[in-house]
Structures are given as C-alpha cells and as structure tokens.
Amino acid sequence: MQRPLSIMVFDENRIRASIIEEGLREAGHDHVSLIHEIDGLARQIERIQPDVIVIDIETPNRDMLEHLFQLTRIVRKPIAMFVDRSDSSSIEAAVEAGVSAYVVDGLRKERVKPILDMAVSRFRAFSRLQQELADAKTALQERKVVERAKGILMKSRQLTEEEAYVLLRQSAMNEKKKLSDIAQSVVLAANLLGG
Template sequence: MNKSLGIMLVDDQAERAQMVCEQLRAAGYRLLAQLSSAEGLLYQVERHKPDIVLIDIESPDRDILESLAIINRQAPTPVAVFSARGNAEFIARAVESGVSAYMAEGISAERVQPAIEIAMAQFRSYQQLRQSLERTQKQLDERKAIERAKGLLMAKKNLSEDAAHKTLRNLAMSSNATMRAVAEQIIHYFQPGN
C-alpha cells in the first residue's frame, strides 16, 4: 500500500480529529484537508482531489449519503466511513451512495490502514466493473443503431440484409466515419417528417 496517499478527513469531534491527523501523518499519509462537517463535501473533494476520504461522524445522516452519491457520480473517490451507527439498512444505503468501506466502529490507529486498503481495493474493483458495463452498453447501443439502420435500408431500399450491411460499411469508409455514426444518420434521414 502506498502510504503517500492524499487523505481528506471529515470528523465532527475536534480532539479525535487531531489525534487521527497525527496518526495519519506518523504513518506516512499526506493529510490534504481536515473538515469538521460534511457540508460542501463535493466542493472540497473537487478542490483537494484526495486519493481517499475518511469520514468519522457520530451520526451520519441522509444529507451525507446524498453528498456521497453526488461525489460518486461527479468525482468518483474512495470513501471509508467510520461510525457507531451500524444498522444494516443504513450501511446498505451508504454502500449504494458510493462508500467503499464502512466500519461500524469509531476510527482508531489500528483500523485506519486496513480501512484505507479495503476502500481502495473496493473502489478499484467497482470502477473496473463500471467501465466494463459502460463499454458493454456502448457496444450494445452501437449494435442496436446498426441493426435499426440495416432494417430501414432493407425496408426503404429493398435491400437484402447483407447488402444493407455492405452499404453501411461502404458509407462509413467513404465518409471516414464510424458505422454507428452512419447508422444514426440513416435513422435520422428515414424518420417521419424528414
């Protein structure tokens, strides 16, 4: 584990936060920011660009989960939450909001490094899965557009499926465009009203 990771700490207890900051620095981590509340969390994440966010708040609430969900969409960042609030429903909602690791106990020197390692590993795994899903969705959308354009060419120009596919491919090559782009142009051209 690379201990030179940049960390943002959100802790609503000043004395505990100071102790945790000292422990993080002693362990070789870079403390980029220390916040006493999760207010403006997205702005702080975008400003400091931490490698990971550690949150230790006595009573995390729905507002924090909403902030984390926005961060997960707009500036994906690993997040580890330490909280005495350990009911299963809240933990499930936290994970849905983008929390990479949830420790149902307060933060301590012994728990920080394992939590960071878990959060980083979970985050990487989730990001790989997300990217794979996005690629698959893009390929599926491309295939659907091509199939629809072929169907339109077959119906409107009385072409066989093979001839429609060759027409698409030739148009793409001659216009130096992707088959999807050509397919979308054909779909647009044959839409009612055009």
C-alpha cells in the same frame, strides 16, 4: 491479542458499500458498520465509536462529516489518513480511486494500511464494474441503431441484410466515422423524410 478495530463505511452507494464490507470481512474484520445517510450520523458515530472511517470522496457531505468529527467528542481526534505523508504514493492512489478515510489519532499505521488498501482496491473494482456496465449499455444501444439502419436500407433500397451492412460499413470507412454514427444518421434521415 489486539482489540478488534471498529470500521465505519459511509457511502451513499449501497452496492459499493457492501462490496467494501465483504472485502473487510474476508480480511477478518468483524466490526464493520455501513452508513448510507447523513441523518443521525452524529448519533451513529457515538454508538459505533469507529477507529477508522472510510468515505466516498464524491459525497458532497464530506465537509459536513469533517465538521461533525470535530464536534463529536467520542471520536476524540479523528484525523485524515493523509496526515501520515510518509507513504504519499498510496495516499495519491486513494484520492485517485475516490476514497478518503479518517482514523483515530494514535492508531498504528500498520493496522490501518491494510484496511485502506482494501477499500481502495474495492473502490477501483467497483469503478471498473460501472465502466463495464456503461460500455455494455452503449454497445447494446449501438447495435440496436445498426439493426434499425439496416432495416431501413433493406426496405428502401431493396437490399439483403448482408448488403445493407456492407453499405453501412463502407460509408463509415469512407467518411472516417464510426459505424454506429453512420447508422444513427440513416435513422435520423429516415425519420426526417418520413421513411
């Protein structure tokens, strides 16, 4: 039986870190530590003695972390996962997804790869979620603007709701613009004209 791997996830985003942790636990890794802050990191590394360190590539602390790994004696020789170039497509995928990782020298590739693959897929899932959330917020915002524009038109031109909507849509088509952009113009114009 192999000694279980100790995995450290450094991510200032607590939600994403939890998503990765969950994935790793489901895959049977019980020694997962989440670190969210750089303060006291050297001590944490000494305590956890990680075999694998997964890091969010967008953290400005990455240069500091690499230097710490060099200085910390316990993690003897942590090396970037990039050192093994035999699988460059999966490395490129990781970089693209925003994951970087360090593994203790000498650890077999077969043991590390599933962990990295898991981190990559969870990072991607998280980005997708974020994008969906952002899209949903924009859609909601746009709908509010259209509602306000409709209200303005109904009041100022004595239109029904249906007529106001058709007018907005027709203008958007004529101007080759988005419905929400036209609605925004209407709201802006009404504000300027004190309507």
